[in-house]
Amino acid sequence: QVRLVESGGDVVQPGRSLRLSCAASGFSLISYAINWVRQAPGKGLEWVAFISSDGSNEFYIDSVKGRFTISRDKSKNTLYLQMNSLRSEDTAVYYCAREGHGTKINSLDIWGQGTMVAVSP
Amino acid sequence: DIQMTQSPSTLSASVGDRVTITCRASQSIDSRLAWYQQKPGKVPKLLIYKASTLESGVPSRFSGGGSGTEFTLTISSLQPDDFATYYCQHCNNYWTFGQGTKVEIK
Numbered sequence: 025q026v027r028l029v030e031s032g033g034d035v036v037q038p039g040r041s042l043r044l045s046c047a048a049s050g051f052s053l054i055s056y057a058i059n060w061v062r063q064a065p066g067k068g069l070e071w072v073a074f075i076s077s078d079g080s081n082e083f084y085i086d087s088v089k090g091r092f093t094i095s096r097d098k099s100k101n102t103l104y105l106q107m108n109s110l111r112s113e114d115t116a117v118y119y120c121a122r123e124g125h126g127t128k129i130n131s132l133d134i135w136g137q138g139t140m141v142a143v144s145p
Numbered sequence: 146d147i148q149m150t151q152s153p154s155t156l157s158a159s160v161g162d163r164v165t166i167t168c169r170a171s172q173s174i175d176s177r178l179a180w181y182q183q184k185p186g187k188v189p190k191l192l193i194y195k196a197s198t199l200e201s202g203v204p205s206r207f208s209g210g211g212s213g214t215e216f217t218l219t220i221s222s223l224q225p226d227d228f229a230t231y232y233c234q235h236c237n238n239y240w241t242f243g244q245g246t247k248v249e250i251k
Contacts, residue, residue: 069189130179
């Protein structure tokens with residue numbers, strides 16, 4: 025079964041760090057581009073970060089550039105989002121989502137269940 | 146950056162109604178547009194990709210249209226399961242979502 029499972033969400037103080045994990049099953053992460061998308065409480069979807077299938081390209085929304093970093097562990101088929109210098113406005117449910125192949129390129133066809141990050145004093 | 150603007154923000158409708166949601170891009174994006182459905186507390190679900198191609202398993206009452214800068218998501222006959230929030234999304238290295246349209250019961 026094709027799945028993404030996020031973990032690592034927590035309540036943290038402003039300025040602290042957190043690392044989210046996104047474990048894939050049923051497919052290989054090195055064959056697909058993966059995105060992180062977040063949703064603040066009661067708000068819409070906001071794209072956060074992207075890593076290409078071969079890992080050669082990474083893109084980030086301006087508000088997290090220099091603070092968030094994507095990495096991968098191919099042996100564990102797991103993606104990570106390292107979040108440093110967290111701010112209250114980073115509070116959200118974080119989803120990892122797979123970009124489709126072929127005609128589904130530029131769309132997100134598989135989503136994880138999400139993990140909650142709360143940044144609070 | 147390309148901005149995506151959805152309208153309306155909220156749509157009140159009854160079961161059986163035909164409803165249309167519009168998504169406008171600030172510049173031409175060809176057909177690089179997807180639509181998602183999200184129910185409260187649930188994960189977003191891909192409905193349509195490449196502007197008009199229905200994702201596998203999505204009911205045929207959903208349809209997408211448009212190209213360039215104006216796109217639509219139409220539900221031909223609204224069903225109880227369709228009351229949700231709908232998002233359009235574009236990708237051009239940076240991914241952008243519309244602000245969402247909540248379809249609520251009239």
